[in-house]
Amino acid sequence: MRSVVLFVAAFFLYTYIYAVETFELRFDKSYKIEPKNFSKKFQSSKISKSGVTATWIKIESLDSLKLKDLCVGSGKIIRLMSNPELLGCFKNSQITFQTQAYKEISYYNIHTFDFKNKIAQDQIISFFKEMKYVQE
């Protein structure tokens, strides 16, 4: 009996920890994240919330993302968050943005969320509403 309780407790602990926090981005329980890891060089996951599904990849980078260059053409720069400010390039049902764990260290994570279906700007903003970005 004891081991069953411990097993269940550990399972929930594992699920909880794994689901809610990833790097400087924190996701609450309304997001379902399934890591896929197709590559050893970047992290890939399937992420969904309220019926909206995306493929999320995260690449670590020592170079800052040039949002304007990336968004040239049909892209549009949109604000996902104000404090700290988080701008992303919305283009072809994809949103790409950059996070930085420490303001003073030039080490970045570049995230791209590729939405499975065509998605509107307000849906994107709504998708990231419960996501937290913690920067020091």
Added chain:
Amino acid sequence: MFKNNQISLFIVCCFLVGIPVKFVFSASARADQTAYAGVVETCPFKSAADQSVTDLVDSVKSSLNQLAKDCPQLSERVRQAEQKLISVNVNQKERNSDNSGYYSNMQSPNPSLDGLTLNCRNYKTLLTREQEIAISRIGVTSLPSRYYSCANRDDPAQCINKIFMQSMSESSANCKATLNDKLDEEMTKKIFAAADSFSDLVRESNSCPVTQRTPQLLLNTSSGFLDVLAGVSMNFGLAGALSGFLAKTVGSLLDSQALSDSPKLAIYQLENESNFENIACIWYQLQNRNLRCQEYQVEAVNAQTNRRAVTCPEYLNNTFAGGNNLLSLKSLMQNLNSIEKNSEENSAESLDEIVDLMKKKIPHPIEGPGKAITVENHMAEISEVLAASNLQKDRSQAEKLNRVMHLTKKLVATHQDQTLVSSKKSAELDKIRKEFQTDIKKFNFNEAVDRYWVLKGQTAPSVLLSIESSLAGNKAILNMSQGIDTNIPKIQLTSNFMVKNFNIMFEKRLELVRRRYDAALKDGDTQAVKSHALQLMNLCSMASGMFLSSVDGDDIQVYNALRRINLDKGKYNKACSAISCLDKPKKVLFSSDKKGKELADDFRKHQCQTLLDYDIIVEDLNRRLTATGAICK
């Protein structure tokens, strides 16, 4: 196979025994990808992460060709993708040729990275590896020196990640100052063309019949292809621009017919691949700590140290051709000694021989025939190693050796100087010879060389065991924790839990690897044979305790599974029969006719020695594969 509940059960086990596994699955940066509890920093089961781009490209090419074999209509797409991938790699190679080092005198603070110099080409890999090591050591043993300050922090993992990011950022800035990091337009086009060609290939693979191996092939290809693109693009600062392409490609893979039709063989299996690696590494650490291989290593080194009196003269007497004479380090010393005794005329010949000998290249006495070094540089190296010693006596010997070498050079230069008039030259030579006489008397060459071997041996025990491999090559040993393990009971208990809960998973994996190896042999796929052969050898030899130890449900907390060796393991013996011929430097598969405690002692000795011999075993394996195309023919 590996499931979440097994992970959880393992966490419970570790919580019960106090092993700090929280970082394995914690939210700390990178931890979910790479960190695992314990102290062995790298392990043979994680070797794929270190694949070079060239290896990756070869592996992708092999998978692509198999895809084309299964689905002939993909042949053209495969050819295109292959060509584009090669063009990316060629440029990468050219770029890497400009890898002028920085931090040229900097040694990595971590034992497993010792002897490796950070340069613009390797800093990402080495710093990342070191950070993984630091994370895995939290709460277990001391951190690498770069991360010492993190040990007592509230959140050591966060502290480590911060320092890691800072180091990467600084290294990058250093390299950018010396290298042209701008990517030319042509290369950008090539990378995007490669990404495009692969997306096309994935899309078109949906029209192919799905065979049993299609999902695995597609995953192998994708994984390698994406790694190449991601690696190359990140090196070029192209991560932002390529991330959208990668996301689209990953998305199309998730939607691909082959993968969606065979979930068990596809994503499920891929996830298990990396999870298995982590579990195998945890076992590898536990097994080696449980068997106290660290102590065995010290015992082995001590035993060898006692025999050094025999090996050292051999090393000194080792001759190498030099004109009409056979030269050796011993003759160097004899010549040096003769300088002080002889007159100018008589010593001229000795001086000529010294000049000749100093310029000779010899196989590096430690790093083996692969690295040649001039005698002069070897002398300088001996001096450098002694100078870095903690003992004053060694440092003093280093000074004396430097002085002797300096005076020798001066003596030779003066002797060869044609501009000096005879009387002046003679006076100069006498003056130097007198200094030389005083200094060489204080210097004991044999002792200096002997201390050099000892000092090198402390960082690379393989040296003393005469293993001719690169200094950092003997990972199995270098990766072990420093110091004596004080957590043996916990280690034993956790080992018991692991054997109980993961034995079946390991056996299934072993069977799978054996099947893959046999299939690759049948297909004549050289790359796949090589990869599966190594996996098979690693499982059968490096993780053998998992298969050969025994657990008994009720008294799991009172004994040590690794002291209960059972050689009658049908599945293990059957799967590992493929490596039964590996016998360099001794039989790799364990066998013994002893029983009980003696059998357990035998196993410990065998297993720990196998770790020490790892490089030789891999060399033997590769030699056999090259010669016959199989491990055992």
